[in-house]
Amino acid sequence: MEEKKEGPSKGAVVVPFLVGFVAAIAFGWWGFPQLLYSSKSQPLNFTHLNHVQDYGIDCEDCHYFRPDGSYAGLPSNEKCAECHSMAMTSDPDEIKFVEEYYEKGVEVPWLVYQYQPDNVSFSHAAHKDEDCTACHPDVGSTNELPPYYENRLTKYSKETMKMKECERCHAKEGASNACQVCHK
Amino acid sequence: MALDRRSFLTFVAGGAVGTLFTPVIWKSIDDTAIWTQNWSWIPRLEHGPKAYAATTCKLCPAGCGLNIRTAGDRPVVAEGRTDHPLSQGGICPLGAAAVQMLYSPARIKGPMKKQADGTHQLVSWEEAEALLLEKLNEAKGQGGNVACISGDENSTMNEVLSGLLAQMDSNRFFLMPGESLTASKAFGSWLKQGVLGYDLENADLVMAFGADLLDSWGTAVRNKKAFGAAHPIGEQATTEYVYVGPMQNTTGAVADKWVSVAPGLEGVLALGIAYHLLQSGMIVPEALDFSSYRSFVLSRYTPEYVSKVTGLSSEQVAELAVKLRRANRPVVVPGSAISQGNGVFSLAAVMSLNFLLHPVNSPGGIFVLPDLPTVVSEAMEPSIIRGNDLVSFVQKITAGKTDRPSVFLVYEANPVHGLPQAEAMSKVFDDTFLASFSTFYDETAARADLILPTPYFLERWDDVQTPHGAGFVSYSVTRPVIKPLFDVKPAGDVVLGVAEKLGLDLGFSSFEKVLEAKTAALAEMDGFLTDKVQPWQVRTGASPAPAAGNQWRNISRGAVWTTAVTPFVPAVLLAARELSQAAPPDVDDWAYPVRLASITSRAHGSRHIAIPPFCLPLLGEEELQGKTFYVRMNSTTARNYGLKANDRVKLVGPGGECVARVRIFEGVGLNVVAAPLGFGHTAWDEFSRGKGDNIYNVLTVRTEPGSDLSVWADSRVRIAKAY
Numbered sequence: 001m002e003e004k005k006e007g008p009s010k011g012a013v014v015v016p017f018l019v020g021f022v023a024a025i026a027f028g029w030w031g032f033p034q035l036l037y038s039s040k041s042q043p044l045n046f047t048h049l050n051h052v053q054d055y056g057i058d059c060e061d062c063h064y065f066r067p068d069g070s071y072a073g074l075p076s077n078e079k080c081a082e083c084h085s086m087a088m089t090s091d092p093d094e095i096k097f098v099e100e101y102y103e104k105g106v107e108v109p110w111l112v113y114q115y116q117p118d119n120v121s122f123s124h125a126a127h128k129d130e131d132c133t134a135c136h137p138d139v140g141s142t143n144e145l146p147p148y149y150e151n152r153l154t155k156y157s158k159e160t161m162k163m164k165e166c167e168r169c170h171a172k173e174g175a176s177n178a179c180q181v182c183h184k
Numbered sequence: 185m186a187l188d189r190r191s192f193l194t195f196v197a198g199g200a201v202g203t204l205f206t207p208v209i210w211k212s213i214d215d216t217a218i219w220t221q222n223w224s225w226i227p228r229l230e231h232g233p234k235a236y237a238a239t240t241c242k243l244c245p246a247g248c249g250l251n252i253r254t255a256g257d258r259p260v261v262a263e264g265r266t267d268h269p270l271s272q273g274g275i276c277p278l279g280a281a282a283v284q285m286l287y288s289p290a291r292i293k294g295p296m297k298k299q300a301d302g303t304h305q306l307v308s309w310e311e312a313e314a315l316l317l318e319k320l321n322e323a324k325g326q327g328g329n330v331a332c333i334s335g336d337e338n339s340t341m342n343e344v345l346s347g348l349l350a351q352m353d354s355n356r357f358f359l360m361p362g363e364s365l366t367a368s369k370a371f372g373s374w375l376k377q378g379v380l381g382y383d384l385e386n387a388d389l390v391m392a393f394g395a396d397l398l399d400s401w402g403t404a405v406r407n408k409k410a411f412g413a414a415h416p417i418g419e420q421a422t423t424e425y426v427y428v429g430p431m432q433n434t435t436g437a438v439a440d441k442w443v444s445v446a447p448g449l450e451g452v453l454a455l456g457i458a459y460h461l462l463q464s465g466m467i468v469p470e471a472l473d474f475s476s477y478r479s480f481v482l483s484r485y486t487p488e489y490v491s492k493v494t495g496l497s498s499e500q501v502a503e504l505a506v507k508l509r510r511a512n513r514p515v516v517v518p519g520s521a522i523s524q525g526n527g528v529f530s531l532a533a534v535m536s537l538n539f540l541l542h543p544v545n546s547p548g549g550i551f552v553l554p555d556l557p558t559v560v561s562e563a564m565e566p567s568i569i570r571g572n573d574l575v576s577f578v579q580k581i582t583a584g585k586t587d588r589p590s591v592f593l594v595y596e597a598n599p600v601h602g603l604p605q606a607e608a609m610s611k612v613f614d615d616t617f618l619a620s621f622s623t624f625y626d627e628t629a630a631r632a633d634l635i636l637p638t639p640y641f642l643e644r645w646d647d648v649q650t651p652h653g654a655g656f657v658s659y660s661v662t663r664p665v666i667k668p669l670f671d672v673k674p675a676g677d678v679v680l681g682v683a684e685k686l687g688l689d690l691g692f693s694s695f696e697k698v699l700e701a702k703t704a705a706l707a708e709m710d711g712f713l714t715d716k717v718q719p720w721q722v723r724t725g726a727s728p729a730p731a732a733g734n735q736w737r738n739i740s741r742g743a744v745w746t747t748a749v750t751p752f753v754p755a756v757l758l759a760a761r762e763l764s765q766a767a768p769p770d771v772d773d774w775a776y777p778v779r780l781a782s783i784t785s786r787a788h789g790s791r792h793i794a795i796p797p798f799c800l801p802l803l804g805e806e807e808l809q810g811k812t813f814y815v816r817m818n819s820t821t822a823r824n825y826g827l828k829a830n831d832r833v834k835l836v837g838p839g840g841e842c843v844a845r846v847r848i849f850e851g852v853g854l855n856v857v858a859a860p861l862g863f864g865h866t867a868w869d870e871f872s873r874g875k876g877d878n879i880y881n882v883l884t885v886r887t888e889p890g891s892d893l894s895v896w897a898d899s900r901v902r903i904a905k906a907y
Contacts, residue, residue, distance in 0.1 A: 016187075024206060025205060
């Protein structure tokens with residue numbers, strides 16, 4: 001009588017399964033983002049905290065609404081040059097701003113963490129009662145600008161808001177979620 | 185534990201299940217979807233401060249005010265200007281396309297020279313100007329060896345160009361033919377200081393003969409505003425509009441009454457109406473030739489005769505006369521639906537009704553609108569320019585009756601496409617040096633030996649003086665809203681520079697300075713700015729504050745200057761002699777039995793602008809299908825020629841032919857075919873060319889007896905089914 005073949009032990013099935021499972025989880029949550037995003041740093045390090053604390057500049061002095069209600073967004077060279085038309089310190093970033101950008105008439109190519117595509121019409125004026133940090137990174141309380149992660153596939157910033165985030169807030173606040181509210 | 189096949193498979197299964205709990209799949213799918221939409225050519229919005237710049241449109245002669253909305257100093261859209269009396273907040277389809285045309289692929293990118301193989305190659309401005317200088321130097325002093333055609337009848341550029349010609353001993357300066365030429369032939373003998381205007385705003389009856397007031401004729405947007413003000417929604421109209429014309433075009437469709445008369449017969453009907461007015465005892469005391477006019481009309485234009493020629497019943501004609509007699513402030517507007525090519529007979533006959541109804545310069549009637557002072561030394565007087573007949577000149581050259589100029593300067597005009605019998609007429613440019621000052625690569629530029637690109641009107645200084653068909657004098661300035669996108673140079677600056685090198689002194693170093701001087705010269709006239717009081721309100725008692733402050737500063741930023749001063753007119757002539765000599769013959773032309781009612785619409789572009797891509801969606805299925813355009817005729821006419829809707833039809837005129845499809849439209853009179861101008865472009869860009877045929881080729885020029893004027897508004901054709 002032939003010896004009955006022994007089935008696999010429980011461990012022989014579960015262990016490889018668990019190893020595979022954990023490896024996939026690890027790859028999916030840690031390795032995949034490393035692959036998907038490239039890290040970029042801003043062209044200059046702007047010290048928000050120093051400007052606010054040491055020089056008493058308000059956020060709205062640079063990030064302001066124009067008289068017509070449109071939002072200026074990031075300040076232009078001209079705005080920065082109101083103080084920094086010449087280097088006031090020996091800080092390499094300030095010197096770089098003056099020599100590489102302002103004097104050459106080249107706008108600083110700031111990387112915008114929350115750039116929205118043109119098919120979305122977003123009005124800052126309509127959202128001015130919200131806290132800026134509800135959408136934007138809290139850059140005002142630090143002197144370091146966070147790294148900018150660019151999606152290698154889509155070329156958008158990692159922090160670009162998706163439609164579901166807009167919708168969730170609109171629903172919570174009782175604002176309309178009709179298509180034409182944002183897609184004009 | 186060895187890694188056997190079973191372990192490997194369970195490892196893979198574990199991995200697959202684990203992946204489901206990570207964003208890998210979902211994120212990859214989503215990002216891939218976004219990636220597929222990332223194309224390099226997708227335009228990106230450029231954000232910036234919003235602003236408005238008030239300027240004046242140059243896309244057609246109507247001179248509307250435009251408000252150019254800019255974002256970050258870039259024009260974004262053209263809007264109407266409520267503070268401009270010629271548009272009052274309105275905008276036409278062509279004006280609405282103004283910003284899109286700034287970026288048109290047909291823009292000329294820099295000066296170009298024709299090569300031996302017929303193509304154009306970019307050259308430097310130095311080379312282009314040197315070539316122009318060389319050619320003008322050769323022509324200098326040989327009186328008339330240089331000629332100029334201007335397509336802009338309202339700009340002070342005409343002074344610069346005609347001044348240059350005058351200093352080169354040439355008087356061959358021409359405008360593209362329009363109705364001011366006809367008016368000049370009819371009334372130029374006594375009306376030298378200005379043109380006649382129509383006070384639509386104060387009239388209580390507007391009767392337009394031929395002139396497509398509410399689409400493209402004269403100050404079209406202002407006409408529409410006057411019509412709209414007189415037709416408040418839900419209320420009784422305060423001014424009655426009557427349209428007398430060959431088809432139910434925009435004016436015919438919207439007017440309170442449409443009277444169908446074949447093209448060329450408007451004058452006959454007008455004299456038929458005059459017959460009744462004369463019978464009722466109306467006179468023109470200030471007319472020196474009134475008695476001969478009266479006896480001519482009463483003897484020839486009897487109700488029976490007019491009824492026979494026009495096809496209207498005697499009662500219909502009498503009713504129109506009663507309407508005019510009963511109105512307090514009636515105004516009659518003569519013209520042709522295409523604002524060109526009408527004869528002295530038609531114009532003088534219709535205008536005579538105005539003279540019969542009320543004296544010149546009465547509110548709600550016709551006014552003499554004085555010309556503005558000229559500033560460039562030796563520039564031709566506007567009254568002389570208006571009288572120069574380009575078509576006759578071209579015909580004389582092609583017939584060998586006069587010398588062919590060795591140099592032709594063409595400014596913002598497209599004579600190769602837009603003269604009647606265009607193909608034959610354009611032969612005038614054979615064996616001459618043709619220099620085109622143009623913004624767009626039009627048919628004339630394509631033919632030119634040298635192209636000197638002008639900035640688009642949103643990139644340059646220019647001006648608009650009282651447009652044809654206006655009711656009041658006006659002056660407003662066109663100003664740059666954006667820096668030129670291409671290597672272009674204002675034509676005025678090019679001409680002034682070349683003149684200086686030729687040793688001629690036009691008195692200015694730049695065209696902007698010419699405009700400044702023009703603005704300063706307005707101070708000679710008692711004028712005001714239209715910010716508070718409109719010119720037509722002055723005629724009914726409003727008193728404006730005289731223009732004050734820095735005139736150039738105000739006008740160059742959009743203010744509109746006007747004056748209520750009208751020249752004293754001691755006597756008029758009704759052109760009785762011309763009327764009797766130019767009367768159309770009673771016999772029908774059996775060789776070309778169908779009357780051609782050509783039409784033009786601002787939705788199809790203008791004289792020098794081909795239909796913009798912005799306006800293409802406005803073309804209906806029965807206006808253009810594929811490459812073939814439509815002509816309209818009523819069902820009886822179609823049946824008579826064995827045609828059905830959508831059939832291909834050939835229109836043959838004595839000078840050319842074209843092919844179209846038939847659209848049955850009962851709003852066209854019997855034995856009339858209505859065909860739109862503005863199609864059949866061969867140059868321009870992929871959007872505007874290759875659409876339909878050019879009706880200008882089919883228009884037929886005849887010389888009107890008595891006035892010796894070239895006339896083509898009453899062209900005739902032969903039609904037949906095309907296979």
